[in-house]
Structure formats: C-alpha cells, structure tokens
Amino acid sequence: MKPSDRIFCALDTTDTDQAVALARELKGVVGGMKLGLEFYCACGAEGFKKVSEVGMPIFLDLKFHDIPNTVAGAIRSVAPLAPRILTIHTQGGPEMMRRAAETAKEEAAKNGVPTPWVVGVTILTSLDQSDLQAIGVSDSVGDQVARLASLAAHSGLDGMVCSPKEISLARAVTNPSFKLIVPGIRPAGSAAGDQKRVMTPQEAVTNGADVLVIGRPITEASDPVAAARAIADSLA
Ligand SMILES: O=c1ccn([C@@H]2O[C@H](COP(=O)(O)O)[C@@H](O)[C@H]2O)c(=O)[nH]1
Numbered sequence: 389m390k391p392s393d394r395i396f397c398a399l400d401t402t403d404t405d406q407a408v409a410l411a412r413e414l415k416g417v418v419g420g421m422k423l424g425l426e427f428y429c430a431c432g433a434e435g436f437k438k439v440s441e442v443g444m445p446i447f448l449d450l451k452f453h454d455i456p457n458t459v460a461g462a463i464r465s466v467a468p469l470a471p472r473i474l475t476i477h478t479q480g481g482p483e484m485m486r487r488a489a490e491t492a493k494e495e496a497a498k499n500g501v502p503t504p505w506v507v508g509v510t511i512l513t514s515l516d517q518s519d520l521q522a523i524g525v526s527d528s529v530g531d532q533v534a535r536l537a538s539l540a541a542h543s544g545l546d547g548m549v550c551s552p553k554e555i556s557l558a559r560a561v562t563n564p565s566f567k568l569i570v571p572g573i574r575p576a577g578s579a580a581g582d583q584k585r586v587m588t589p590q591e592a593v594t595n596g597a598d599v600l601v602i603g604r605p606i607t608e609a610s611d612p613v614a615a616a617r618a619i620a621d622s623l624a
C-alpha cells in the first residue's frame with residue numbers, strides 16, 4: 389500500500405457533478421473518497437453511484453445511530469452500493485453494533501460484493517472535554533474513546549473512528565487488525581474550523597492511523613490536487 393492510499397478525501401458538497409469532477413482529479417493522488425450526510429441527503433444513491441463509477445473505493449459516512457432493527461435495515465438499504473467503509477455510532481450499544489456487522493456480512497454475500505468495513509464513531513472530533521461534560525460524560529475523552537473502542541472490537545466491528553489524539557489509547561485496547569479511521573487531520577498552518585482534536589497527517593500516520601479522512605484542507609484549497617499531493621508527499 390502506498391502512503392497516499394491511506395487518504396480518503398471528504399467530498400462534503402450537495403453537487404454530484406462537482407463531487408465527480410473532484411474525484412476524477414484526485415484519482416491516483418489519494419486512496420479513496422468519503423461521501424457523508426451532506427452529499428447523501430442531497431444526491432442520494434444515484435449520486436453515490438456516479439462518484440463510485442470514477443473507480444475509487446468509497447467510504448459511506450452516514451453514521452447510523454438508532455435501534456438495532458433500524459440500523460440493520462439501513463445497512464440492508466445501502467449494501468447494494470458496495471461501499472468500502474460504512475459508519476455507525478458506537479453509542480448505539482453492543483447489540484446494535486453486532487447486528488450491524490452481521491447484516492453487512494449477510495448482505496454483501498447476497499449482493500455478491502465485498503463486505504464493507506463497518507466502523508464505529510466514538511467521540512466526534514469536533515468535541516472536547518467541556519463538550520463531553522455538557523452532555524453528562526464525566527470521564528476524560530481518552531477514557532471514553534478507549535471504552536467505546538473496546539466495546540466496538542468486542543461487538544464485531546472492523547474498526548472505529550477517533551481523533552488522532554486517541555490513536556495510541558485505541559490501539560492499546562484493540563488488536564492490530566482493527567482499523568483506526570482518523571478525521572481531525574490538519575496540515576500545519578491549516579484552519580481547524582470546527583475540529584477540536586487535531587493533528588497533522590504525518591503525526592497521525594506515525595501514531596498508527598490506518599485511514600486519514602481529510603476534507604476542507606483539500607477541497608477548499610485554491611488547487612485541491614496540489615494540496616492533496618503535498619499531504620501525500622508528507623507521508624512518504
Ligand atoms: O469524528 C468525526 C467523524 C467524522 N468526521 C467527518 O470527517 C470529515 C472531516 O472533514 P474536514 O473538512 O477535514 O474537517 C467530515 O466529512 C466529517 O463529517 C469528522 O470530522 N469527525
């Protein structure tokens with residue numbers, strides 16, 4: 389695997405044509421594309437298929453968070469799209485995570501497509517300690533991420549989403565094949581925006597990130613391809 393294959397670019401847009409154009413430009417520069425709530429709510433499965441036709445792995449980041457039966461149904465609905473990675477929230481609990489992982493396997497077999505990695509979002513990278521306290525979580529961000537990491541691994545998930553700051557803590561409670569998907573990536577000098585727990589791409593990879601999720605530092609650059617290339621080069 390080339391270091392740049394670890395980079396998935398977040399295409400947070402409501403415009404399918406724009407997403408397809410950027411995916412074409414970034415093909416070969418980064419490893420895949422991430423389509424999330426903004427894109428999917430506007431462009432739906434048809435938009436997903438158009439980006440997928442560009443021929444790169446797609447991370448479908450819809451962060452399912454509901455009761456087990458509903459999450460299983462949502463996974464059945466998106467399974468024919470054959471995403472490489474699919475997100476759910478670990479805070480949906482162990483039964484929901486087990487059902488999600490089982491359903492993804494069953495549906496991939498039925499559709500004759502590879503099973504996606506089902507990965508659990510732990511604590512969003514836009515939250516810090518005071519935000520956790522505001523929602524009644526008195527543990528530290530690190531302790532809470534480690535607890536959810538262990539729960540996700542024991543519930544059959546393939547990996548988890550955490551900030552670069554918790555990579556070592558997550559690794560300590562999971563086995564090496566458990567995938568660590570890491571947003572909150574900011575090259576030196578980039579605006580953090582709404583992200584509160586950030587590191588540079590190089591630091592995140594050195595700490596052990598499997599996948600780097602990077603949006604605005606690429607998509608909002610005056611030259612997105614050059615920005616992506618500079619990030620990829622920093623990992624080499
Ligand atoms: O904890 C999380 C989970 C998901 N995300 C998503 O990653 C990208 C990050 O985009 P940037 O522009 O690089 O901030 C975005 O699509 C989020 O939905 C996250 O940031 N944090």
